[in-house]
Amino acid sequence: MTAKQRFVAYYRVSTRKQQASGLGIEAQRTAVANYLGDRTAKVVAEFTEIESGKRSDRPALGQALTAARVHQAALVVAKVDRLTRSVGFLSRLLEAGVDVRFADLPAIEGPTGRFMLQQMAAVAELEAGLISSRTKAALSAARARGQQLGGNRGTQLSSAAKAKGRQAQAQSAQRRANDLAQVLEELRADGASSPTELARALTARGIPTARGGVTWTAPQVSRIEARLLSSKPTQHQGK
Structure with a gap:
């Protein structure tokens, strides 16, 4: 049986009045449902934000990113402009380690997809500033702005590059542990205390392991707990 691909849906409205009336939200739900279509997909969580697209301090978006990780x-x-009209903010979002999909765009994957997303976001930013006088010529000029894609292939990594890679892996593991902290607290509140019990509970919830596995083990939970413990600030008591 083919495993279902997991999705976290994020919706945004600009006012509480829109949220109460459902204006905009239902259209977004329909767009997401049509995008998922016949594919084998499972929406594991949904989040709705009441914010302006020009603001970057969105708690629901932060929760959605955590749930996605x-x-x-x-x-x-x-839509791409449902998420942001700021290219700078979108760049930071893409660095969050989450695969972002838009119902009105093809799948965003790899460096080419990220580059395309930046260009589409640039167009959305231009639209926000030129709503009253937007023209096809202006959009064409915005799409024409870009950069050459490329990179070195077959180059042996230096010691510094390898060290940087190890640091990135450690940071990724720590972020994963931080994302799971709240989940572990909820499981402990439900009665799971030992690493074995927590592993069973995580498996029952369908939360994947760091490598995408479906079954958790006690050692995996212990490593997560060790990272969380080591990341806590040390308290020094005076005499």
Whole structure:
């Protein structure tokens, strides 16, 4: 049986009045549902934000990104301008380690997909500033702005590059542990205390392991707990 691909849906409205009336939200839900279509997909969580697209301090978006990392799911949004009209903010979002999908765009994957997403976000930013006088010529000029893609192939990594890679892996593991901290607290509140019990509970919830596995083990939980413990600030008591 083919495993279902996980998605976290993120919706945004600009006012509480829109949220109460459902204006905009239902259209976004429909767009996301049509995007998922016949594919084998599972929406593991949904989040709705009441914010302006020009602001970057969005708690619901932060929660959605955390949920996407915990479940190793893709974040799906109805339209690129539903998420942000700021290229700088979108760049930071892409560095969050989450696969972002838009119902009005093809799948965003790899360096080429990220580059395309940057260009589409640039167009969205231009639209926000030129709503009253937007023209096809201006959009064409925005799409024409870009950069050459490329990179070195077959180059042996230096010691510094390898060290940087190890540091990135450690940071990724720590972020994964931080994302799971709240989940572990909830499981402990439900009565799971030992690493074995927590592993069973994580497996029952369907939360994947760091490598995408479906079954957790006690040693994996112990490593997560050790990272969380080591990341806590040390308290020095005076005499």
